[in-house]
Amino acid sequence: MTTVRLPLFPLNSVLFPGLVLPLNIFEERYRAMMRELLKTPEDEPRRFAAVAIRDGHEVAPSAPGMPDPTAQPERGPAAGFGPDPLKSFHGVGCVADAATIRERDNGTFEVLATGTTRVRLLSVEASGPFLTAELEELPEDPGDEAGALAEGVLRSFRQYQKRLAGARERSLAGTELPDDPSVVSYLVAAAMVLDTPSKQRLLQAPDTASRLRDELKLLRSEAAIIRSLPSLPAFELTRTPTSMN
Numbered sequence: 001m002t003t004v005r006l007p008l009f010p011l012n013s014v015l016f017p018g019l020v021l022p023l024n025i026f027e028e029r030y031r032a033m034m035r036e037l038l039k040t041p042e043d044e045p046r047r048f049a050a051v052a053i054r055d056g057h058e059v060a061p062s063a064p065g066m067p068d069p070t071a072q073p074e075r076g077p078a079a080g081f082g083p084d085p086l087k088s089f090h091g092v093g094c095v096a097d098a099a100t101i102r103e104r105d106n107g108t109f110e111v112l113a114t115g116t117t118r119v120r121l122l123s124v125e126a127s128g129p130f131l132t133a134e135l136e137e138l139p140e141d142p143g144d145e146a147g148a149l150a151e152g153v154l155r156s157f158r159q160y161q162k163r164l165a166g167a168r169e170r171s172l173a174g175t176e177l178p179d180d181p182s183v184v185s186y187l188v189a190a191a192m193v194l195d196t197p198s199k200q201r202l203l204q205a206p207d208t209a210s211r212l213r214d215e216l217k218l219l220r221s222e223a224a225i226i227r228s229l230p231s232l233p234a235f236e237l238t239r240t241p242t243s244m245n
Helices: 028-037 144-163 181-191 198-203 208-228
Strands: 003-012 020-025 047-050 092-103 111-126 133-135
Touching: 003 028, 003 092, 003 111, 003 208, 020 028, 028 092, 028 111, 047 111, 047 133, 047 198, 092 133, 092 198, 144 208, 181 198, 181 208, 198 208
Parallel strands: 003 047
Antiparallel strands: 003 133, 020 111, 047 092, 092 111, 111 133
8 A cells, every 4th residue: 555645735625636725824723734745846746745634623712824803722743633633523525736825024925735546544643733644545536437427417507506596606607518427527516505514425435436325416406496496586596504314
């Protein structure tokens, strides 16, 4: 088993391969991470692992990387994540490549990264200025009938987008959608209005076909909900996340 150790950036959301992750970095532990990444030559990937925080495990009231107005007394790389940080995070995350790391005059950072590959968290280390994790890369197995499933998901997704026209920040109207089943599966997973556990289940799917099947079920369920509430403005529908139960 080949493993790699990378800086670990906790998120209150799920990053998927191929998706862009903009970050505003304020906390010192994440500033230290960015300063370390800047030591990597520009022509090499500046990689870190993005992982979703399990519900109820983060102590800090603000999102990681954002200012904490309550100025919690706990400090250090594992602040807010308990004595065993590994338990605070979901077991599968995504490697991110920071294409842009821009330091502001006040020492904070503006970062633009892109998800690349899924990884499984094996251990988390908190001895340095920021968290690091030992990671195992997860291959993307297409599974059975991924191509046909992707076509069905795209058809359902276009209808879903039309019904949620009010959620313009998530709209892909007019966008040329991809043909590759794995790319389709990740794009739809990122664009759907779902809670973090549901998105995490999609990220952790054993293969592309399984992810697409789950997405088809979710899209059909969402369509049924929307049809039963024709008088409800589209933006209201985005307030209640969907569960895959």
